[in-house]
Amino acid sequence: MIVNKYLIMDLAAQNKRIDGRDLTSYRTPIRIDLDISKTAEGSSRVQVGDTVVMAGVKLSIEKPYNDTPDEGGITVNAELTPMSNPDFETGPPGINAVELARVTDRGIREAKAIDLKKLCIAPGEKAWFVMIDIVTINDAGNLFDASGLAALAALKAAKFPVFDKETGVIDYKKKTKESLPMLKEPLPVTVHKINGCLLLDPILQEEKSSEARLTVTSDMDGTISALQKGGDEPLTMDEISRMIDIALEKANFLRKELNKVI
Amino acid sequence: MSQLLVQERDIVIPGEALAEGLDYLPGENAYREENKIYSKVLGLVSLANRVIKLTPLSGPYIPREGDKIIGCVFDITMSGWRIDTGTAYPAMLNVKDSTNRFVRRNEDLSKILSVGDYLVVKIVQVTSQRLIDVVMKEPGLYKLTDGRIIKIHNQKVPRVIGKQGSMITLIKDKTGCSITVGQNGLIWMKGTPEAELLAEKAIRLIEKKSHEDGLTDKVSLFLDENKVNENGL
Amino acid sequence: MKMVYKKRLDGRKFNELREMEAQAGVIPNADGSARFVIGKTQALVAVYGPREVHPKFLQNPKRGILRCYYSMMPFSGSGERIRPGTSRRAQEISMVMNKALEPVVDLSEFPNSAVDVFVQLPQTDAGTRCAAISAASIALADAGIPMKDMVSAVAVGEVDGTVLADLNYDEEAYDGVVSDIPVAMTHNSKEITLLQMDGEVSKEQLMKALEMAKEATEKVYEVQMKALKEKFRTQEK
Numbered sequence: 001m002i003v004n005k006y007l008i009m010d011l012a013a014q015n016k017r018i019d020g021r022d023l024t025s026y027r028t029p030i031r032i033d034l035d036i037s038k039t040a041e042g043s044s045r046v047q048v049g050d051t052v053v054m055a056g057v058k059l060s061i062e063k064p065y066n067d068t069p070d071e072g073g074i075t076v077n078a079e080l081t082p083m084s085n086p087d088f089e090t091g092p093p094g095i096n097a098v099e100l101a102r103v104t105d106r107g108i109r110e111a112k113a114i115d116l117k118k119l120c121i122a123p124g125e126k127a128w129f130v131m132i133d134i135v136t137i138n139d140a141g142n143l144f145d146a147s148g149l150a151a152l153a154a155l156k157a158a159k160f161p162v163f164d165k166e167t168g169v170i171d172y173k174k175k176t177k178e179s180l181p182m183l184k185e186p187l188p189v190t191v192h193k194i195n196g197c198l199l200l201d202p203i204l205q206e207e208k209s210s211e212a213r214l215t216v217t218s219d220m221d222g223t224i225s226a227l228q229k230g231g232d233e234p235l236t237m238d239e240i241s242r243m244i245d246i247a248l249e250k251a252n253f254l255r256k257e258l259n260k261v262i
Numbered sequence: 263m264s265q266l267l268v269q270e271r272d273i274v275i276p277g278e279a280l281a282e283g284l285d286y287l288p289g290e291n292a293y294r295e296e297n298k299i300y301s302k303v304l305g306l307v308s309l310a311n312r313v314i315k316l317t318p319l320s321g322p323y324i325p326r327e328g329d330k331i332i333g334c335v336f337d338i339t340m341s342g343w344r345i346d347t348g349t350a351y352p353a354m355l356n357v358k359d360s361t362n363r364f365v366r367r368n369e370d371l372s373k374i375l376s377v378g379d380y381l382v383v384k385i386v387q388v389t390s391q392r393l394i395d396v397v398m399k400e401p402g403l404y405k406l407t408d409g410r411i412i413k414i415h416n417q418k419v420p421r422v423i424g425k426q427g428s429m430i431t432l433i434k435d436k437t438g439c440s441i442t443v444g445q446n447g448l449i450w451m452k453g454t455p456e457a458e459l460l461a462e463k464a465i466r467l468i469e470k471k472s473h474e475d476g477l478t479d480k481v482s483l484f485l486d487e488n489k490v491n492e493n494g495l
Numbered sequence: 496m497k498m499v500y501k502k503r504l505d506g507r508k509f510n511e512l513r514e515m516e517a518q519a520g521v522i523p524n525a526d527g528s529a530r531f532v533i534g535k536t537q538a539l540v541a542v543y544g545p546r547e548v549h550p551k552f553l554q555n556p557k558r559g560i561l562r563c564y565y566s567m568m569p570f571s572g573s574g575e576r577i578r579p580g581t582s583r584r585a586q587e588i589s590m591v592m593n594k595a596l597e598p599v600v601d602l603s604e605f606p607n608s609a610v611d612v613f614v615q616l617p618q619t620d621a622g623t624r625c626a627a628i629s630a631a632s633i634a635l636a637d638a639g640i641p642m643k644d645m646v647s648a649v650a651v652g653e654v655d656g657t658v659l660a661d662l663n664y665d666e667e668a669y670d671g672v673v674s675d676i677p678v679a680m681t682h683n684s685k686e687i688t689l690l691q692m693d694g695e696v697s698k699e700q701l702m703k704a705l706e707m708a709k710e711a712t713e714k715v716y717e718v719q720m721k722a723l724k725e726k727f728r729t730q731e732k
Binding site for chain 3: 036037038039040041043052054056057060077079081082083084085086092093131133137138139140172173
């Protein structure tokens with residue numbers, strides 16, 4: 001892969017980018033397709049520029065955890081497929097896939113985006129458990145934001161399968177009209193620092209030239225539900241403050257894009 | 263009775279029948295099986311007398327002796343540098359082929375060329391095992407500094423260069439950029455950031471519309487419409 | 496042989512395939528890629544290569560090697576979620592995919608390299624390995640890999656005495672005597688590069704099914720050809 005690292009750093013010092021974009025502009029097109037997989041209870045395909053990610057929601061009925069007997073659960077899993085990037089290897093999720101999954105997970109869970117209590121069927125015995133799987137299709141940079149958007153879109157589009165309370169059997173082939181009990185719409189925005197300049201939605205070359213990044217997951221009212229700092233270099237408090245401001249504003253922009261579709 | 267089943271510039275897929283009978287000969291990327299000639303790639307039909315060959319529409323760069331390519335240093339050895347050519351086959355640049363000046367035996371080679379440096383080199387030998395030897399000691403071959411490097415499909419390189427260099431000269435003139443095109447699809451350009459971006463966009467346009475006629479005019483129009491002004495794009 | 500299954504569950508004719516569509520060049524990072532859909536089964540394929548082989552001991556000094564990796568997305572099954580990670584089924588399918596494509600692919604010009612084929616299925620309804628092979632053929636051609644011919648695949652079989660083409664999930668799971676026979680064929684010589692069978696079948700019915708496979712794979716071939724030519728046609732005036 002070609003990385004014009006010195007050029008990207010030089011341009012950053014002039015507040016410019018290698019593809020001519022503004023520092024806080026997302027690539028176009030931003031495209032969100034729903035129900036791309038009928039076998040999933042909910043699914044989406046999100047495209048930001050050339051980055052494409054799919055997400056699918058599967059529901060199952062399990063025994064609630066001991067410490068939350070009246071709640072269902074949610075887990076996020078991510079696969080950085082070798083299909084999406086020649087540098088990704090086959091095999092179990094590496095640390096980057098794990099980070100992506102856990103950061104996306106925290107953003108949704110801590111925001112209490114889903115009313116877990118409403119997922120309870122019989123306290124202590126049965127509750128709905130939500131599994132979100134993120135699968136990367138083409139990595140052209142910024143998988144974090146695309147994945148967060150895809151996960152939320154899939155959750156919003158999800159419908160409960162038909163469930164026979166007496167037999168306890170789920171008929172996955174039939175969907176009800178009932179959606180998941182969603183309370184919030186948290187979205188991650190990742191801001192990068194390159195040569196002192198703050199920018200977002202990096203292309204692959206910019207990610208490879210990035211010194212530090214901060215992913216901020218926030219909801220409509222500005223409440224932050226997840227933070228993750230990455231990268232080799234440190235961030236000052238002032239930089240963090242500015243990054244959060246950018247992230248809060250841009251999360252609303254992404255939410256508007258999502259609301260156009262669902 | 264021989265019969266041609268396709269026309270010049272037809273797009274054919276692997277295994278598609280091109281001709282029947284023994285009068286035609288299979289050229290590059292075509293093969294004969296019994297009475298018929300078939301294509302071996304997704305490509306454009308090209309007829310020269312009785313020889314049918316295919317120009318692939320995609321596919322890897324095949325390194326050839328005499329080709330000028332752009333590569334990136336990824337390793338330093340006792341005798342030189344290993345160059346990433348953007349293919350499955352790295353190239354070797356020996357110290358003695360890199361410069362005319364005398365290099366002392368214990369000299370630190372990384373001070374001459376370091377990992378990450380992009381170079382314009384010429385292929386002088388390709389073995390059957392695809393070991394590639396390159397040189398950088400002739401005029402027109404050098405280490406690239408500043409500017410930006412992009413990669414296009416190597417099949418599009420002839421289109422980007424144009425007949426007698428007409429297309430690449432057009433882009434150079436209208437953007438003011440210095441541009442070097444490697445046969446392996448790597449292209450270097452240097453100018454103001456806005457000019458480089460414009461040149462890159464023009465090249466991507468050529469990549470996308472490489473089959474179309476009148477491409478030089480279209481590119482010229484594109485460059486005029488998006489001309490860089492003093493404030494940048 | 497008495498035909499008990501007289502009308503297909505979805506109303507198709509016995510030799511009729513489900514609706515198909517395909518596109519080439521759908522994943523920008525890949526050297527070649529394709530999407531192939533047959534009924535509700537969807538396959539996405541990316542091809543990378545020829546590229547360096549890691550680990551190095553796998554490389555072949557005479558020619559490049561082909562490696563296939565088949566994977567179903569966790570939400571692509573018709574029932575519960577599929578646990579991610581490779582299953583024995585996926586490993587076997589990866590291998591037969593490889594064997595189905597190797598006879599046509601010519602990597603003699605690329606010693607010590609590998610061509611990697613990655614398949615992901617977002618949604619499935621039977622015929623998955625066949626869809627994967629059909630999609631992979633398109634993707635390999637799209638990547639400019641030299642191939643003697645295309646390989647087209649479809650599952651034929653028999654349900655209660657009736658020989659059919661392109662069984663869907665409900666037919667595979669039909670409560671009766673069923674055989675599910677995935678077949679891959681080259682276009683020109685109609686040679687078989689994939690043949691498996693699940694269920695019970697007599698030799699007579701098997702040969703009838705293979706005969707039906709000839710025309711069934713032709714229909715797949717038409718879709719594959721269209722996908723490849725269309726990609727470049729839209730670039731032409």
